[in-house]
Amino acid sequence: MLENALKGSPKYWGWIGVLMIVIVAGFLFYLRQVEFGLGITGMSRDVNWGFYIAQFTFLVGIAASAVMVVLPYYLHNYIVFGKITILGEFLAISSVVTCILFVTVDLGQPQRAINIILYPSPRSMLFWDMVVLIGYFLLNVVISRVTLDAEGKSISPPGWIRPVIYLSIPWAISIHTVTAFIYCGLGGRSFWLSAILAPRFLASAFASGPALLILLCLLVRKVTRFDPGKEPIQKLALIVTYAMTANVFFILLECFTTFYSGIPEHTIHFRYLFLGVAGADALTPWIWVSVVMGVAGLVLLLVPRLRENEPVLTISCLAVFISLWIDKGLSMVITGFVPSPLGEFTEYTPTIPELTISLGIYAIGALLLTGLFKIGVKVKEETNRPPVLVSKARSG
Amino acid sequence: MIVYDKEKIIPGIIIFLLLATLPFWYTFVGGQPSVVPEPQISGPATQCVEPKTYMRNSHTDLLNTWRNEVVRKGNRVYIASDGKEYRISLSNTCMDCHSNKTEFCDACHNYLQIVPDCWNCHIQPEESK
């Protein structure tokens, strides 16, 4: 099965080649970062976390979103998703790997990372995040391997995989909840100190993840002989619509609580983000682009005729994905630090080395995703049958 | 047991085993290595906090324990196995006697390509020529 990733057309190898160049560039800049220190990034004494951790936060959401195809298919026998669950799981695997890489490059002493295991700290949310991410990775590797293997042989997967799949469902929710807990339990950071942060994370994850999955399915249909089908894509689009609606609603709820109560400690962060304060407004253009793209994408998704039109769907998914990337991958993390506890408006801009390293990590994720998708699509092309559901005992 | 490509596999395994065990038999065949590390002690005392054999084998363990006792438990005095008391400090107690890092610490460490990162933080005492 694995050998399928090593056979491909010149275009396939061209794509791999481009990825490898980006990965090498990122790696070289990382060596420079190891040598000089994290000072080559744009982070500072006031903005302690920046682009790396923001990407980590966003990608945990993408990883968790696999549950949106796994849950209907395995828990409710929703056959329509049968063709694409494996793609969702592969996306989850690639996302988790990139998450762990982003956290690693953000560490000041990465060679000491083993200390998290040697000296476990159950009161720290970072400890639990590491535990649940590694667990989720292992779950998805096992599940995807076993189910794909069975499909390749046109047999039913072994019965023991069903409880493992069931476990992955709450586990997916947990990885993003724990990530939210990293932020929303800190009394000193009023921008994040909100019970709705975890639901917001989940809503934006379940909008951005399936949006990406739709785009990947459309791409797969274009470059391979495997067609996921119109129906799974439409159902995913429906999920994106509902999740994005919830996300926008949650943001408006936050705005209400903040501005109706008018507590300066809370409003100042929102005012910095949306309007800029005292000349500090680096994030303002970004957030408004995010708002416009998000609302536009949502409107396009809400109209059934436009949602069913696949070229329009491509645009709306792109718009939603980019909007949520800006929201979670940039503004949410940075705004928590501005202003600082002592009222300083220190702004943050990622540096070229920082961005190159990040691109290198994304390229590693894309490489992994490409290889896994190649394997999965090959199996689907060859068997070309509707997938067999897991347990025979449950049928009838 | 069927072994395919026997003519290539078995010589390959033998060559691999020879290369992998090189460190063990080389000295018998190639003679003693030309460089043997000889750390020089230039300090006042004639004896370290613990006997030489123990220090040579386990100075890393000792330093780790010292570190945890001082930083995490606040115990700055070490009562050695011979009952003598020492103030725990790498830069001050250890390096009082082993004052020339190049001649002592680095002699073995460089030979073995070990780069302990203690000196990133602990201040290396000035070496007297």
Place this chain on the structure above:
Amino acid sequence: MMSIGRREFLRIAGTCAVLGLPGIPTPPASAQPSTRFVAASGVRQAKQWAMVVDLDKLTEADRIICVETCHRVHNVPQIDNPRHEIRWIWAESFKRVFQEQTNEFIPSNLLKRAVLVFCNHCGNPPCTRVCPTQATWRREDGIVMMDWHRCIGCRYCMVACPYGSRSFNWQDPRPFIGMANQDFSTRTKGVVEKCTFCAERLDQGLRPACVESCPSGALVFGDLQDEHSEVRQLLASRFSIRRRPGLGTQPEVYYLI
């Protein structure tokens, strides 16, 4: 006779490698000597260390001398780039330190008055709660301590601190240190550092460097659980405030107005 496929072979090889990873345990090279560790004699001890800062007494000279002494004694690097600055103790205006306490009618000379700020060594510290390796922890005597050997540089403690008391080494600090104090370490790039209430000086029976060097005596350090200590007497006789008390962190640095 056995013929196995490639996948089976890889599975067996992988399992053997994983099982063999811990390695064969080797017996210790030589016997462990019997040894003990004790605290140094003359150590200053307390049940709950605290600092009282008398804002009436604090002068401009104090600002400079206390900060300069602390940073010199602890080999704190002097970095000009404000983004990479490292501060264990520094002066901020009253308005910034006590944002929730100021109103427009307070005289401006009071609002601009310099306040010395440093780690509050909280009784309920959020920073120690979030550290994934316990490289920072709260000691029995109340000091929130740092273990620079264990810190992985994740900066979660900096994110969690509501007071901005912590600094990170964004680069190698050594080029930015003037005359190094040989009795104390420097730190290396990639670790977080902050005021430690001079734990190493307390172990020698000395008072913290800032307290010792403060010309006006505005900084007072002592044991809150000792009713006869100077800190208790000061707190009993004058009104005191703490930074962001509503967060429940129980800071142990008290400011006398």
